[in-house]
Structure formats: C-alpha cells, structure tokens
Amino acid sequence: MNKRITIQVCMGTGGMAAGGAEVLATFESLMKEKNIPAEFKKECSMHKVGCRGLCARDVLVDVIAGDNRTTYQYIKPDMVQRIIDEHVVAGNPVSDWQVTDDYHKFHEKQIKVVLSDCGNIDPEDIGAYIAAEGYKAIDKVFNAMSPEAVIDMIKKSGLRGRGGAGFPTGVKWEACRKAPGDRKYIICNADEGDPGAFMDRAVIEGNPHAVLEGMVIGAYAIGATKGYVYIRAEYPLAVERLKKAIKAAGERGYLGKNIFNKGFDFDIKIKLGAGAFVCGEETALIASIEGQRGMPRAKPPFPVHHGLWGKPTVINNVETLANIPYIIKRGPEWFSSYGTEKSKGTKVFALTGKVKNTGLIEVPMGITLKEIIYDIGGGIENNKKLKAVQTGGPSGGCITGDMLDINVDYESLAKVGSIVGSGGMIVLDEDDCMVNVAKYFLNFTQSESCGKCVPCRIGTKRLLEILDRITKGLGKESDIDLLLKLSGDIKSASLCGLGQTAPNPVLSTIKYFREEYEAHIKDKQCPAKVCRDLLTYSILEDFCKGCGACMRACPAGAIKGEKKKPHVINAGACIKCGSCFDVCKFKAVSRG
C-alpha cells in the first residue's frame, strides 16, 4: 500500500458498452470508502482493448502499482471489491481474472505509432497528452521550421493517405501550398463508413489531440486558416471528445489567434455528417460542408485547387493526420524505417470476422497476412478453415486462404485485386458463402450510391439483383458473364470512387471462387450452406430419438412426429430457418 496506485479503466465505445463507466464508478466509490489515494484515469478502451486483445474482453482494467502493471479482463462492477481487497490493499493480484498469454501475443508483432498513446492517456485530458510529449511537434514546427520544410519532411517520410487511395500526403500538401488562393482550408475526413471499420473512431476517441496537432501542422504547411473535422454523427463519443479537445487546445493557445505569437491564426470547426457513406468521398464531403446534398463532382479540378467554397483545400484522413506529429517529432527516417519500399510506416486495421482475437491492430506495412491472422489474430475461431480475407470494405476485394504470404501494403494488395482501403479486414471461414459476401457488400454500396450517375445508381442495383437471384437458385448460366461485363462497365463509367470500386467484391469473388458461383447456378447448391433458398432440411430417421426438441423449436410448425419415434419435416411448410438444425443434439437434422 505504500506504492502509488493507478487504475485505468477502458472507456472507449467498446468499454462503455461493456459497462466501463459502472466499473470506474464502483472503483471510485469503494476506494473513497476505504480512503485509498489512487489516481484514476479514464482511458480509451477501444484502442487499448483493440490493441491489447479483444473488444469482447472488455471491460479491461489496468492496476498499476509502481512499475507493475496488471491487466484484468471481463471486469464487471461486482468484481471490483475483490480486486481492491486482494490487489490494491493486500498487494496480491487476483490471478483468476488476469489476461492470458494470447493477450500478450496479440501485441508482439504490432508496432504502434498512431495508437501509441491510445489506451495510455486520458483522451479528455490535454495535460495527459502534453505529458506524453504532445504538442511538441507544433512547438518544433512553429519555432524551427518553414512550411516548405514541413512539407519536405512529410514527403521524405513517404506517408501516404490512410483513407484508402494512398496518395502521398506531402505531395498533396505541396500542391495546395502552391495553389493560388486568398484563403485555404484543411479538412479532416472522419466520415468512416465502411461496414466493420472503426479505426478512425478509435483514434479520435483515444487520442483526439494527435489529430488536432496533425491538423495544425498541416494548416501551417499549406497556409490554411480554418479547418474542419467532418465526422459522423453516429460517433457521439468521438464527437464529444473532439469538442472537448478543441476547447482545451484553444485554451492552451494551440488553436485560435496568433498561435505561438507567430502571427498564425487557425481554428477548427466540427461538421457532423448525416450518415451518408458517399460523404467520405472528398468532393461530396465538401458539398456537404457547404450545405449542399453530398454528391461527388467530377475531378479535375481537384480540391487542392478548387475545394471548399472554391478555395484550395486539403482533405486528410484521421489516421494520416494522427501520424503527422510523430513524424515531426521522430523524423522522417524513423517513420520510413517501417514498411516497404513504396508503402511506409504502419497501418491500423480493424480485424474482424472469424478470427479469435478481433480488435484494432497497428502493424508495419508489408507484414504478411499470415502474421496478422495467426500471430496477432490467434487463428480462426473454432479451428475452422480460413477461406478468405476481405480487405478494404465495400471497395475492396478478397484474398484467398492460400495467398497468406502476401505482404499487406498498397501495391501487393492491389496486385491481387484488393486494396488496403481505410483498414477494414474481415476474416472469412469455410462457413461463409462468397456469393453472399459479394451480395452483402453490393447491398451496402447500392443503397449508399448518391444517385447522381447512372452506372452506380442503376448498375449496382442490377448487380445486386443478379447476385440475389443466384443465391435464390434462380441464377442463369449467363449470369457470371453478365456480372463480369456489368462490373467492368460500372468501374469504367462511374463518376466517383464509390461506383468505380463498388463492383470489386463481385469481381474478386468471381476471380477466386468462381466454382461457388457455378455451384449456386448450375447445381442450385450453396457449398457453405448459407443461402437459405438453396437449403433443404430433413430428419435422418436412424439418428432421430424422437425427443421433440426440433418440433418445439420450429416456428413454422413444420415438424411432426410421435414421442420417441423419428420426426418428419414437412418441406412445404419449412421456412428454412435452421432452428431444428441448431437444437438437435443427435445430429439427426440434415442440411443440404
């Protein structure tokens, strides 16, 4: 009890959902009761949990006594008493609840730059960020660097846009700096909309000041006087922390008039998105800030020449901006020491799907997919066979299970028909139907199309209809060719990135899993047994004990049978929900 005790409770979206706030409150009240002086830190769990292991293991709690850090998982308020009694007071960590080896293994191959402070500092306390060397980069830039020198440094670092396209950040800044204009803008694109992606959310929730610092540096480099953070309204915690961070930074003089007495003014405004995926596209995003409907326009002119209100504008992704302070502080050589020849630095991925350790990871560019899935991710759930990894969300493609040695970087993924994208990584196993996966993404893109251009508005709808009829067993032999033809035309003829990449999930699944399409079309079979319309359920007489479990579970009343005698499914009444298959303990229900 003579050591200083710090308790960190995960309070990101994941931690909050698991009850982080209640756990923290319980700690506070019990410690107060016992009169134990402890310093509480609210910590952004999303990152830390994502990095450390599993969002599913929330609430994660760190008890730091002196130099000893003990991490607990799955903590609920009623477990707090024992941790205090045994660990905090008596000095004996509660071994039952501590994280296990795989939790530590999850971290070994990760290299954290953007996430380095996430999960270690209180995101709502600017003092914590400053204590962790925060705003030192601004200090350096304002006192010792010209805007050109900043741009040179970013160019030298090799940093490329983390929003998906991978455009060199320094080059973009330089173009904007050189563009004539009496007023310039910098916009942080936090309109993260890919299904299953939560990288930007985690960065803003865990370390909003790093993003703001990156924006101030970017503004200085290009000569912008005003910045916007375009963020989804669906990220309330991130918005709240961002608001607090902007206020705190303004109070400390990192934002506002005459920053560091250098005569440089810069303010940041938050613009809430209204839930349109297409507003992540930069010209649509600009239209949205201007109060117009979020519809992309043709480029050129590019936003660096003709952006917000017609003025030169740089739009950078959250993760790109969060990298900036670290590059300034540690130097471009340090940054480019990570990664491959053309893809430098690290990348944050949201690892989801059928992998054991789902969560947020940050890895050096060029790491193999195998390392990500088996070393960091801990392998496939239930020891099933890996079928494919979907990267890049609805704009991306699939990488098959036998291509695991591929390096994860912009060029290598593009070569096999996928993309790094903004960083979604969905692991699929043998139970996933690839036609259904393509249909899922097409359903997303077609409903998120802005409706402006024909190939995207109608073309993706037609793609979806064709996929839908294939999964219903109504596919025609010519459908694969039609999908390929239409996909190609949509890619060539669409206006913006949404339409140009929307067919990728179709093209890539046909490329690598054509036989699955053919099974659906020719044999009217779904090999992964996912497509409901292609399944039939029957009861195997020899295995059925007549327990009646299936009969009770059937919501359609399609199963009949006497007790202790084999039951029968009436195929006409069966709605193919699979309830009987799930409840049967004797494997007597066959699905085929």
Next chain:
Amino acid sequence: MAFKVTIDGKMAEVPEGTTVLEAARMLNITIPTLCHHPKLTPFGGCRLCIVEIKGIPRPVTSCTTPVNDGMEVTTSTPQIEDLRKTVLELILSDHPNDCMICERAGDCTLQEMAYIYGVRENRFEGERRTYEKKDGNPFIERDMEKCILCGRCVKVCDEVQGVGAIDFAYRGFQSKICPPYEKDLNCEFCGQCVSVCPTGALSGKMWSRLGRQKDVKEVDTTCAYCGTGCNITLHVKGNDVIRVTSKEDTWNEGWLCVKGRFGYQFINSPDRLKKPLIRITPKDQSNPPFTHFAKGGHGGITRSQFKEVSWNEALDHISGRLTEIKAKHGADAIGGLSSARCTNEENYAFQKMIRAAVGANNVDHCARL
C-alpha cells in the same frame, strides 16, 4: 489564353475554360448527352459524353473536363460506344417502356439515344421505380417514373430561376427529384424545368394529349404579356395554340415565366375582345365596378351593355369625350393608365398623348405582372 486541342484528329483553338464537349461542338463533332444543357453548369451524371483523353487511363466525361493545351481527345472507340450502350440500357431498364402513349415520343432525347444505339433488347431488366402519387399542382405534370435524374430541372430552378423548389432526395436506386418533404410542387410554376427535361418526366398539364410535336406547326412570335418581349414559339395544331415554348437562340435564351409559358388560353377564349366596344347603358354609380373586381366578380358588366364598333368609331368616341371633358372640367380631370403588356414604345407614345395632347400629367402604368 487559347488552348490547342485535337479532337478525333481535328484541331481547334479554344479559350481557357472551354470544356471538351464545347470544343467538340465547335468542331461539329457530335458527342451524345442527356444531362448536359449548354446554359447550365455541367453535371456529369448521365455518363454518355465519356471520351478518351490521351494520358488519362480511364474514360472521362467531356462535359465536365476543361480543355488543356495540347489535349488529344477521341470521342468514339468501340469501348466508349460499348460503355454508352450499357449506360443507355441501364437507364432504359428503369424507365417505363411506354413511348406509344408518351407526350414526348418523337421529341425525347432518351428515345433518340435508344434509336441511335439500337437498344431493343435489354440485358439488365430488373426492378423499376414506381410512384403512384401524382403532383396536384395545376401546371406541371411530374411523371417521376420517366425521370432519368439528369438534374437539369434542379439546376435550372436553382441557377436560372433562383427558386430552388426541387432537389434530389433519397439515395441509391430510390433517388428521386422532388419538392421538400415530397409535397406537391408549390413554386412560381415558370415551367423552366419542363423546358429542359429531356424525357417525358415533366410536361405541361394543359397540353396533355392535345398533340405531339410532329403534329404541330411552330409559329415564332413575341410574348404579349409584358414589355420584356420574350420570343416565344406557338405550337399550333389545326387552328389552336396547344403549347408555348421558347427557343434557346432567342435573346431571352429560351427562358419564360409562368404567363408566357402557360397563360396562352386567352388566344382561343370566347371572352377574348377582338373589336373595340362602346358602353351603351349608363354606368351604375352605386355599384362601382372596381369593388366587384376586387371581390373576384366582373363588376356586373355584361356584354349586352356594350356595342361592337370599328376602330374609327372608337377613336372618334374617345377623342370626342376627351375634348368634351377637357373643355368642361379642365385637363387635370383626365388621367391615363396604360398597360405593362404594351411595349416601351407604346407606353412612351401613350404618356406623350396624355401630356402633350391632353395636357395632363396624370399618367401611370400597371406594372403589376
């Protein structure tokens, strides 16, 4: 600054800011378009105007791409034509196949494109948008199933008329153009949107099924509603004016207001005055006509209170009465009120007559259109 551009092997020198499409048209090279309108800002939605530009790896829309110096453009390749056909088929897959009853048959850009590209079979048959609700406004028929979302109506309403009564709503396949909250149109009803619609989605309610374009004779004239004098084209079928439009190469650039476009029924109205009338019964002093007009009536005036006369008789009558009143009560007892439907020259002559011939300064003009 002038830029040199080569399109399909033909050279042109165009001013900076000219789009590839504009440059092509200067060279008499046809590029198909649906959403483009020369008087509106480029949209780039229909994708028909895609061309290949040397050095750019993907097709680009010629309507949105400004010419750069030394640009080399190819407007038609097998791949480009193939993409155009796909785009057309996609549009037609979400369009009612009812040209046989459509007002715009024969005068429809989409139909023309389908004809040029020979789209008969459609590889992409699928769901079509269906809208049961019809707009209850009195002027503009909005058949949104025929809408191809080219956005011209939205742009003309915003950029030319400055009204912004309609915009895109919803996303994806369900995108549509509608007034706020999908209410009935409640605007100026200038009908500019009707004039720029390339399909049968927007048309005038009052000319519904009165005759298609091939059946009308076009007569160019000037709108008589005000001194602006917009050039209009009467669409005459038999002896009836069934529609009014205005051509783009007129000084009013083809734009009209609600009166010019929709207020033409007076031409064939039985109430229309064609000859001068002189009152034959005395005015009812207890029932001044203007109060009745204000209440929406006709001031108790009927045709039987008047007799038809020739212009000579009418003018004699007027000059006689003016002379009489002036002699009896002085010139200031007389006032003149002219019409905004007269031209500037006519109004000038009228005030001159009141001031110089009558000798009064009581002259005004009903500029209340």
